[in-house]
Amino acid sequence: MRARVSKEKLAAVKRYEEIHKAVIMDYDFRPGDIVLIRNTQIEKSLDRKAKFRYLGPMVVVRRTKGGSYLVCELNGAMWPGKVAAFRVIPYEARAKIAIPEDVEKRIDMSAEELKELEERRDELDEFWMNDLHFDGVNLDSEDSDTE
Template structure:
């Protein structure tokens, strides 16, 4: 064929959404020519300021993260489909869902719009805000939820930040009873 499929379909060459050339001299243009010593001195000054710039960037990123309050509507990224072969046809986000609270590890305790609470917290990186076209009035969450307040408190006390990582914490609700060479697992 002699050309890319994109060029065959559109008649133009593809343009990448990024620059191929990387800018390495991130200072205002010099007014006169600089010697090698001056360039090394400027580079040393920039490297000395690097730690301060990184800490300022870190604080801005942390401030920009979602801090959803109780009753806020959110969407949850569907990470279960990322390894599936047909993931393009699956929903990337689940929701809208309601934030019930957060646990000590930073994960969100979330419920559906009908009041059914997820059985385990959702990692904070999976949660994004949901901007409704119209304002939704939600009932009082304490009477709306389908689980007891004690179960919500158990979930809040856990310090798991990412339940999908495979780590099982000590506050798990799985009890193992061994009676007469029989093991039975009772889940809560």
């Protein structure tokens, strides 16, 4: 039964990909690419009509192991934290914007600070890591509450 359920899950994923192949985009931005960042904080607010839907343009500095991006503004100021891959879209410039090849050397962070930012866990990472943990409950013990 477990094999049949796994087979059905994979088939459902393939069907979903086939149906939505025109919508699903898997961008792989390299350092120096210019991107926009979707402003997800305004999506549930009532006054979002007058707010910016996208922030940027930004320059990709590095892609982390988890798939998120470290970005900086055009003046070299680093964005404070990682940006999830689903929020990043390519920037279509009307005119050519010259970005230097050595982006990591031109930002306002040292290499050590950049490495620390890349390896830092965000609040969302902590939420998912602690999602299935119950404080004060020892699931390994044989003791029961009926003593």
